[in-house]
Amino acid sequence: MKKHLHDLTIKGFHEGLLNKEFSAFEIAEGYFDWIAEKDKEVGAYLSLQKDEALKSASEVDVKVASGVEVDVLAGVPLAVKDVVLIEDAPASAGSKILEKYSASYDATVIKKLKEAQAVFLGKTNLDEFAMGSSTENSGYRLVHNPYDLLRVPGGSSGGSAAAVAANMALAALGTDTGGSIRQPAAFCGVVGLKPTYGAVSRHGLIALASSLDQIGPFGKTAEDAAIVFSKIRGSDPFDSTSVEAEEDDLLKPDFERIKKLRVGIPKEYFAGGLSPEVEKGMAEAERRLRSLKLEFEEISLPHTKYALSVYYIILPAEASANLARFDGIRYSRIVSEKEVKSLRDIYFKDRGAGFGAEPRRRILLGTFVLSAGYYDAYYAKAQKVRRLILRDFDEAFKKVDVIFAPTTPTSAFKIGEKTEDPLSMYLSDIFTIPANLAGVPAVSIPVKKYSLADKELPIGLQLIGRHFREADILGLGQYYERL
């Protein structure tokens, strides 16, 4: 069975299922057996939904046996970051404050995947409220990088990335507010897509920063990411920022078209600051892309260096507002009745006991930048510079179709290396944040095929596209993977 798990892609799974090489039930069981063995050392999952998963896998098998046509995602075992709601499953957001909470409805993305009869194995570990770049801020347990257990998987969707990398899920959902899909994808050697702002509904996502958050897929290949993305995208009346997808060649990339894409290399992303192994990986990736005879051009995104400051003003501001709802009243309460006498007590004690170090820091920072006397100097200024960053991309996309950049400045760092200094942790998102601020789609793709047995730490290349042009970056990603 293990051989199956390690070799499967979504299409491979679908064909095997239709050809009766295996049943969806067998595969789901195989995944749970492997998780029971492997996840002790990785720590990717916070909860498993075994009964429901096996039940929905059996339903797929019944359909296949009776010759009913099933979706390409039918029976596909998925992992879901624990900020996306699945009805009646725990939804902790990695925080103690939601330890006792379970979701009362399905997120729109889950509803869509359930219609396709995908199978949900469980909810994955993350940095508390998706705040972090290493999953070390989880209120529950560490996640270890499957390539080197002493290193972080990245974050905040570290559990989802590690689950796919260690073959504990065929694909997964994560969320990306400043790099939380792409950075762990790069560290774990898998593909991770942050869709365009508005491409995917966030209804049923526990919000971090609403002007930046997007839900997106992890897959072993760009094709797998495209298949999951094509299923979850589209407009939704419950998220008024979501828009209907246009016709494109997302699922059947036209490589004749892809070959003619012009690729921009932003000089600011290569101007020092890359670790030697990332520099080497990027040179390798560029050489391989150039062998495809694509047209390259050096471009400039002049405001790149300000993106980190802009992000760490806007994100805490929005997060401090979004996290106000966790007040010990509306969801569940973690402090006992004896400890609280008044409403004020409930707020202060529940939030005081429930939020870990990083949410505390960001709530206070957000409260500060929004407070009277500081609003113009910080928040209003950041919103203006955000506009300049968007203009950088608009200018660049007049010249090129896709931007080629590293996903991260280094490969996976050691557990504990950056926990003492939040600013050094924030800097690990320096190449992923600009795409969130501008709202453009971006994907991280492994520079080459990595094998867990080799122990070589993966490097990710990032492809950034025009708004709603996921078909360009995933198409080029698929073209690249064929090399």
Place this chain on the structure above:
Amino acid sequence: MLSKKDLEHLAELARMELKKSEEEKLLKDLEKILGHFEELKELDTEGVLPMSGGTFSRNILRADDLEETKLAGEKSVSQFPERDKGFLKIPPVFE
């Protein structure tokens, strides 16, 4: 720049109890992060329209009808901490 008193005021605004033992580290971290933001001052943003959100959509309207949702009824409040005779119970707001 930030004093302990400022920090306590922020915690008060955020309705979040702080431990005495974490205050020093928090102040140090916030100081360093706020220091990093100083670089924004060198940019001239005169006349730049603030980007107040991520969407380019304008005026998203819908018919004024009830939307079908599973969230109505018992399930939406089943995890509320205190209940009494069908009511949701909290301590008095005014004492």
